[in-house]
Amino acid sequence: MAMLAAQNLTLAYDQQVIIRELGVTIPNGKVTALVGPNGCGKSTLLRGLARLMAPRAGAVLLDGKSIARLSSKQVARQLGVLPQGPTAPEGMTVRELVSQGRYPHQSLLRQWSEEDEAAVEWALETTALADMHGRVLDTLSGGQKQRAWIAMTLAQQTPVLLLDEPTTFLDMAYQVEILSLLDELNEREGRTIVMVLHDINQASRYAHHLIAMRGGQVVAEGDPRDIIDHSLICDVFGLECHVVRDPVSGTPLCLPQSCPLRLLNKEGRDTTP
């Protein structure tokens, strides 16, 4: 099983250093969520781990080997990545998009083997897109499109999946759908999943391991049930909130305090001062 880790990693865009000498290990076979306020570097870290960005210093290790040394196809066979807000070209069908996921396993002479076909079928089934396989992507809803892109990364058949904000811009039902799918993939097949999430409550519900960041550094990491509390949210987000127990999942649930607050008494009457 692939072990993904960052070692003394420094990531920067042009002159601006986002992450400096960061060290973090992604636990195998678990769902890890990267959370933090805007600009904290969580997306940058994911891009660095996914080899979408070259590090300014330090290294990203896969099974102890620096991924910068591996060929892009080798890396693509280990790490599946879903970047933020992808757009597909006009007229592409679901099946064609998912088929692209087989690219790292193909070559000039091996353009479409039986394994490729089987992988695509499996990916379509797992994401419940099998009956929509011929539809043009533009005609699908947001959630379906996102599922199609996830199906593409599934067809890659990688032990590790990295997703950058897979639920942003989707409505609640689709968000739950995607997250449940990822949870299932992890449970059933033991895939390592790393995702950047905006919603801390979703993160605590679905992730085994949480990495909270601020200003390019890791503020805390661990099981959400252990680390999410009032002081962490204050540290990371600068937000006052109540932390209670989610009645459905048993994980921590953050309820922000902000003013003005509409206070309703027991009878549901507005008692706002």
Added chain:
Amino acid sequence: MTGNRASARRRFGRGALLALAALVVIGLALASMSVGSMRIPFGEVLGGIFSPSGSINDLILTTVRLPRTLAGLLVGASLAVAGAIMQALTRNPLASPGILGVNAGAALAVVIAVLLLGNPPLATYALFGLVGALLAGALVYALAAAPGVGASSPLRLALAGAVLAAFLGSLTTALLLLDLNTLDQVRFWTAGSLAGRDMELLRLTAPYMLAGLLLSVPLARQLTALSLGDDVARGLGVRSGWIKLVAGLVAVLLAGGSVALAGPIGFVGLVAPHLARFIVGVDYRWIVPLSALLGAALVSLGDVGARLAAKPNEIPVGVLMALIGAPFFIYLARTRMRR
């Protein structure tokens, strides 16, 4: 209190810059009048304009140099303002009269005129050039305003304009191939030049450009709102449909008048507004006048260069403008388009 002081200081600063630009323009105008096959010293220039004494130099000044210099100033200012308007209208930093095919339309019309009429005077060139420019401008304006094109992608509009210009250019070439005489006559004009532009021609074409320049003053404030986007503009009370129409008309008048007077000159309309924007910021009330001054300065400078660079021959101003403007355009493309 401090806010007012700061903005007053800014206004003073920008006003001072405008005045400085105006001085530069006057200096270049004087240079333009003194340079040529006969070098006329500055002192004589001023004397010659205000109290002509009938000497040969004074004759040259009033019949040749003065109209040519004025033409250069007018064309430069008009093209610059037309470019500024087009950039605001299309919210596209790549827009300019040349890139949007207006010049190519004028060239085609002129070639048709020469083909039909044989050896028409410069004034006929001007007339046909104006009509051709107006028609091409209307066509591109329609494309820019159509849904799905333009505002969302600077690149798409630039490409569409470039392809339209190429299309019109190939039609022009076809006609030129059919008739050797036309080719011989027209080729200097199509390069853009201020040579031989006399008072009569100026009188013919200046009204369009002057009208456009005058109209651009009240337009400028609406342009700033428009450059923020249609919805924002409407929220600010700008009747964007109307304004777009008027602004488009003004831009095409300015560009059309310029082409009629001096032939197709490219890149002033692109370069001057950007320079102005670097200096005075994004408020079109300042960009428009400064662009006009900078454009006038650029063309005057180019015209002086055109006369000096290959003495005693003249390099067409249009060629010089592209050679100066294109590297700047490429620089812009590198710095402004990061992805």
Added chain:
Amino acid sequence: MSAKRQDGNDVWLVVRLRGLSMRLPRRSLPVMAVLLALLATMTVLSVSQGELRIAPFEVVRAVVGLDTGNPDHALVVREFRLPRIVLAMLVGTALALSGAILQGITGNGLAEPGVLGISQGAGLAAVALLTLSPATSGNLLPAVALLGGLGAAALIYLLAWDSGSSPMRLLLVGIGVAAVASALTTYLIVLGGITEVQRALLWLTGSVYGRSWGHVRTMGLWLLVLAPFALLGARALNVLTLGEAPAKALGQRVNFARTGLILVAVALASGAVAMAGAISFVGLVAPHVARRLVGPAHEGLLPVSALFGALLVLVADLIGRTVIAPAQLPVGIVTAVIGAPYLLYLLLRGRSA
């Protein structure tokens, strides 16, 4: 499970042989067959037209080398008409492939070799040769034009390079370089002798008039070497169209792929322009038509674009030769007259890849 496999195979034809496998969109096969048939018939038709009208049956006999009863036929067909017609098809193929690749790389449906400064660079070189040293032109012209086109492309690439080969910057820098080349060309046209200028202008418009078997051989070789690379790049193009990040994520070496494909596109376009001048719009229109016929997958898009491009230039040449006979309209004008209205229609519909 096997029922679902059928669905995939509805769209694609897969060929497998001992561990090797290849696939092609099914739709493209009948379309290519039809285009080939059209090419054959239009070739015969085109050869038959001209000052000396030759019946189609006799055309076929003359092409194959059989006697047709009229000794002129062999000469006219084999020395005059066939070379230019074959060249027209080869040039159209090259331009269409180049356009399809560029549209795929830039993700912009308005990209075409003519807008990238390649034709202007070649044009500048050719006009310089024709006006500055008219006596030596002739055979040197294609080579000089080729160098001009490749030179302009290299310049554009270098100027647009900024730790990466962003497609958008490439197109914008291309517009700038094209403007410089055009300005210099204009200057040369203003200065040159009128007869030289006329020759230069004719070359600039794009024409296959007077082209010989020598031209055909050169272009044929050029295409033979480059076209396979273009077609092999189909899969890479598919991945590139997903966007830079997903392409990298799938393990593609994006900069390498883009550079390679641009090189092929530039070489194809430069070769075509060197042989026949700057024929416009083929590289733009052909990929769009192909996309409507067989969809965006490049395994089908590239060959269909190529065949359609060949057909377009062939037909344009036929029209150019016959519509104002005995005078001839250069093929580059007819393609522009056909291409521009289609382009405007595309724009008004707001479509671009």
